[in-house]
Amino acid sequence: MARGAFIVVEGLDRSGKTTQTDLLASRLATSGVSVERRKFPDRTTDTGQLIDAYLRGTTDLDDRAIHLLFSANRWEATASLESRLSAGATVLCDRYAFSGVAFSAAKGLPLAWCRAPDVGLPAPDLTLFLDLAPEAAAERGRIWRGALASETRGWVTIDAGRDREAVAQDILEHVESHVHGIDAPIGRLWVDDDVSPLF
C-alpha cells in the first residue's frame, strides 16, 4: 500500500502558515483525503514545555541549548509521524527543521552546526515556503532562500504576499499530485545531499 505524503509548510513569522495549513487541511479532508495536522514546536511534550518557557521569556537558555531542544522536539515525534505516514495519512506540518536552521543561523551559529542535529529526520516530500518580500534583505530571508531552498528536495516557494484565496489555490495546486499516495520510502533529511564537509 502506498504511504501518505509528508508536506511541510514553512515561512517567516506572520506569513500565514497556520491559516494556510488549516485551509489546506480542511479542503483536502473535504475531498476525501485522510489528513493529519502537525505543528513544531509541539509545546505539549516535556521538551515542548521547556521551549514554551523560553519563547514566553520565563527561561533564558543558551542559543545552542535551545537549538538542540527544538531538534529533540522533532526527533521525539518521528516514530508517530512515520507510523501515520505508513498508515496512509497525508501529514501537513506547520514548521519543521528549516525553521530550526533559519532561526539559529540568523543568530550567527554556523549553518552546518545548525543542520547537524536534524540530519536523518524524516524528509518532507514537499516543502512549501511562504515567502514575504519585506524579509528579502534580512539575514533570515537570505538563509531561507539561499542555503535551505537550494539544499532541499521538493522545495517550492509560494508568494505569500497575495490575498488569502490566491495563496490557498497556489498551494492546493502544488499539493494535489502528492495526496494520492507515494510509493517511495520515506526519505531522510539532508542525508543524501552533500550539504557540508561535516557529513
Ligand code: DGP
Ligand atoms: P510558532 O509556534 O510557529 O509561532 O513558533 C514560535 C516561535 O519559535 C517563532 O518565533 C519561531 C520560533 N521557532 C520555531 N521553530 C524553531 C526552531 O526549530 N528553532 C528556533 N530557534 N526557533 C524556532
